[in-house]
Amino acid sequence: MGVGTPPQNLTVCFDTGSASMWVPSMTCTTESCNRHSKFEYKSSSTYQAASVSFTITYKNGHVGGNVGSDTLTITDSPLVLTNQTLGLTDSSSLDFTNASCDGIFGLALPALAKDAWQMPAFFRMIQQGMLRDPVFSVWMDPNPNAVPAGEVLFGGADPSRFTGHLHFIRVISQKHWVVPMNSTVYVNEDPVELRAFQAVLDTGSSVITASTADANTINAAIPGLEYAAEDNLWVVQGGCQNVTSLPNITLLLAGTPYVLTPEQYVLQVYHRPGNEVTELFCMSSIVGGGPLYTIVLGANFHRAYYTVYAYDARTNTPTVGLAANVRSWSASASPDRTPIQNLTYMAHGLKVPSEAPPPGADSTDLEGTLLAAAPFVDESAWQLLSQSDGPMHVPGQPTNLAAVKPADAALKNVDVQLHSAAQSAQIQDSTGHA
Template structure:
């Protein structure tokens, strides 16, 4: 028994769990709206506009400029709200990042970045790190607002008290558009499967597993509601599950494709009547998307059922006085019902001296071998504690515990 214990200790050293506090801030979209900049921003940053204007400025063969190729297919940074702190290099240089289960790369701004956005964010100084290794390759990530471009390197990354050695990451040298200027976060840390990575090499959590620095091959998210007393505002637990953050039972769902965290969904019901995905479909559990996304034709029908009115910037308004009369929307996953009321799926934003209410559903068309995909973003994950199990390739969902005001 003693020999077995010593063997286990020698092969899984330094194992631990680490809590990463997450901060919630107004979305970039809300900030642009408050400043009166949203409509002009969206006109200038249509998904195809940037490539038409600037594709020739990038080196030939840049992977994410290829037709129908985008490594960040569903990462919605304009609505991203939750972020936490990491450090890169020796001595450590601190950065705030979105912990994104919808992508697999890590990138932060470079000290050589020429964009206005970088001037307003913390930038990585490779020449100040004694553990930095230059890679030489370039990378590109295509967002709706344009094309982020940079160079690759390897260095020590620290998250809480955990240290990951020789982590591949990107230093952005060009960040497009005013949205990154407004962003409160510096970069992105992807937590999806390695096959989704644009930057070749192991994602951060894969390296944590390979270097045996977590107790379990699991990480979990708690996202708070919009309450003044929410503490924590959100939390990522690497290496385990926090039983204080949810109410049992946990419903476990197998991953159906190892790229995104993709699961099977039986149907989507409105007020108890199966209305969408009636023959079954697939969904992505994604902390990098604030809203709930789905195929355009189904989302437009859903907006009609909610009485939501389209705006000229692609959002859907709901009369705030009608919230109590709106129907429940229920997602059937693994035979269990996950029900959201209007208080859950409507986003209320202050605009001047009044409140605006927006539908928490958006149209996003993602085609996969399994058919059109739905996206369960933060609107859904705020209500359900989410557990991502790489050891057994499954996702656990349980009712989150929220304080009341």
């Protein structure tokens, strides 16, 4: 991503679990900043400082600095977003030292932004009529070591990156991309009961995170895994050669089954006692420490399923579309990315939740806001996720975001490559997303 005029190239992690955008500032002298590219704001003719400072505290680490605005240039066939506010960090903790990117490009929903400057850039793209359709799509290479690691496409979806049909699910949070989930998951055909009843799609997480109780329940139900108390991990018995003998896991999101094979939910990692790298071992990517009633679906899930994040400006409705990923990286076979309007023939309509939260349950989203059961949405409600001349406004947010008719806009469909498979495992905030 280019920042400023002329553009200065910095890398960012596209994070659907965060609203904020920030990059290291030229004034930052911490070790974590020195390991990354910094934004030389004094060299940008379009930079404007704001009299606002910020601090973001994550589960592991923190960043802080000052807010400014400048021009963003995304990819070589550029999507140019002017006057985008972003944080310039002048301090960051050691937790970010080995992050695979210089900064964060937040792609959560607008209500997560606690301050006006944190409004996600995707929604400003919609405001300025820059996208063919108000969507962005994520494809991650099923190979976790692939370079590039995948692709983010703004303004459409690429059918060469997935197989079968896209199934669209209505999002049930105003802050995160949360979808309803059946509390029963399946290990092969055996049911496993959890407390979680919703899942959040989070590209910034490197693993699948659940509450400690739910993570232990799932892992204990998988024959061939054993608990390694010294590392607080569930590992494959007998080593990585036994991964293929493990069972599949099936999640039901709004009634539709999504299967993860053992190759998709097991991670190959090296044991590093001290500074020495020793043997390779395989561990379950389903880890504890997450929200009580929520499962966070991170990079492992995105490597298995192509994900379309969409926003209907007329009804203020976010939705998520899912389809099985293609198996390997290749140049796109589509000379022109398919707009979301043309994806309706592939989709089976918006899915409805297979079950609502139990009566009286203290169901909360990741920020502690009470969630109502998701309304049922049938296919007639799927009237193309297109821009309109109605206001796009999230309660409690500034009302200066107005949707633009496609005819008034220079419509674009822009893709960017994910530069690293690491997906910033070190970056975790208080919601548990990485």
